[in-house]
Amino acid sequence: MEDGISISYLKVRIQELEEKVEQLRLSRRVLMNLIEKIEKDKNGFLNRLEKENRKLHKDNYRYAKRLLSKNRQIVDLESKLQDNSSRNSAN
DSSP: OHHHHHHHHHHHHHHHHHHHHHHHHHHHHHHHHHHHHHHHHHHHHHHHHHHHHHHHHHHHHHHHHHHHHHHHHHHHHHHHHHHHHHHHHHO
């Protein structure tokens, strides 16, 4: 009789362990799906940041070119103004 109780106890225990293994598999699938989603979101965020960074670099480059051009214009105008001033004072 003791062997019968042990066998039925072991069968129940095996069933419990199989259920736990199945729960662990399910939990692992859920965690893997969450990790994939987080990775996908992170990659999307990084792509947006990289795109924004490229845009900012491009805008900065354009701004620097405009600034340099305006500075050249100022220097040219100042030079012309000085030339005119020196001509007027010479007359």
